[in-house]
Amino acid sequence: MEITFLGTSSGVPTRSRNVSSVALRLPQRAEVWLFDCGEGTQHQLLRSDVKISQITRIFVTHMHGDHIYGLMGLLASCGLAGNAQAIEIYGPPDLADYLKACARYSHVKFSNRVRVYGVNPGILYEDEEFTVSCELLKHRIPAFGYRITEKDRPGRFNIERATALGIPPGPVYGQLKRGETVTLPDGRRIRGKELCGETETGRKVVYCTDTVFCESAIDLAQDADVLIHEATFAHQDAQLAFDRLHSTSTMAAQVALGAGVKQLIMTHFSPRYAPGNDIQLDDLLSEARAIFPHTILSRDFMTYEVPRRNINREIIGVV
Numbered sequence: 001m002e003i004t005f006l007g008t009s010s011g012v013p014t015r016s017r018n019v020s021s022v023a024l025r026l027p028q029r030a031e032v033w034l035f036d037c038g039e040g041t042q043h044q045l046l047r048s049d050v051k052i053s054q055i056t057r058i059f060v061t062h063m064h065g066d067h068i069y070g071l072m073g074l075l076a077s078c079g080l081a082g083n084a085q086a087i088e089i090y091g092p093p094d095l096a097d098y099l100k101a102c103a104r105y106s107h108v109k110f111s112n113r114v115r116v117y118g119v120n121p122g123i124l125y126e127d128e129e130f131t132v133s134c135e136l137l138k139h140r141i142p143a144f145g146y147r148i149t150e151k152d153r154p155g156r157f158n159i160e161r162a163t164a165l166g167i168p169p170g171p172v173y174g175q176l177k178r179g180e181t182v183t184l185p186d187g188r189r190i191r192g193k194e195l196c197g198e199t200e201t202g203r204k205v206v207y208c209t210d211t212v213f214c215e216s217a218i219d220l221a222q223d224a225d226v227l228i229h230e231a232t233f234a235h236q237d238a239q240l241a242f243d244r245l246h247s248t249s250t251m252a253a254q255v256a257l258g259a260g261v262k263q264l265i266m267t268h269f270s271p272r273y274a275p276g277n278d279i280q281l282d283d284l285l286s287e288a289r290a291i292f293p294h295t296i297l298s299r300d301f302m303t304y305e306v307p308r309r310n311i312n313r314e315i316i317g318v319v
């Protein structure tokens with residue numbers, strides 16, 4: 001699982017930061033899941049190593065323009081490119097009406113290639129490898145945070161031991177790899193768990209923006225390996241955060257601390273903290289680290305590989 005930040009500014013783009021979008025790459029299945037799609041996201045994708053043709057799911061937090069204005073353009077470009085890949089889109093109930101109106105007046109036809117689902121708190125998607133759930137956050141309009149949970153996997157199957165036990169290769173190996181108990185033709189019962197190493201704990205990634213500090217964000221982020229949380233304002237601008245229902249750096253850190261996450265990555269920064277101003281983003285980082293030391297700042301095109309449990313955290317690429 002690799003996270004690539006395509007846009008880390010709030011409200012409007014700047015020279016160095018585009019508006020909100022985050023790509024979650026799943027190399028084991030050659031898929032990309034996109035979270036939010038602000039204006040210019042497809043240009044950011046073209047400048048990154050993320051392949052547009054691998055996008056299979058898009059999750060939208062809320063209906064503000066800096067999170068959705070790039071969605072219609074991206075979908076239209078995918079159609080013009082002849083991408084046969086189906087795309088499932090999840091978001092607030094109004095999202096389907098918005099896309100229908102855009103398609104109607106721009107004369108774009110999606111056919112059955114694009115499917116849109118309105119979300120409610122709880123599990124909204126599940127397959128054999130992942131579960132995606134959401135919770136309602138606290139913003140000026142309905143906004144959802146998303147949690148991606150990778151399911152636990154059996155540890156490495158010990159083929160050498162299986163061979164020594166005289167277990168014939170074939171479909172039975174698949175059953176044993178899944179940890180099942182199998183009865184062999186000679187009557188022996190073999191427990192698959194005894195032939196597998198330690199279970200690989202699934203990773204958990206949580207994305208929370210836009211929101212002021214709220215308990216539902218803490219609930220959603222419980223024990224996450226990575227929490228991506230907005231930090232629009234510095235602590236001294238807390239009144240602005242409360243007025244506009246956004247978070248400060250310290251609010252993001254408090255969510256991370258309360259949820260017991262492994263790594264906090266802050267994003268969605270106000271342009272007011274640009275280099276040369278009295279308060280800069282390094283100040284927001286210091287504020288957050290005073291509460292939650294395992295905090296870093298996101299940057300456009302930064303890639304973060306989500307480590308498995310008991311593996312040291314590492315940023316594999318920063319531009």
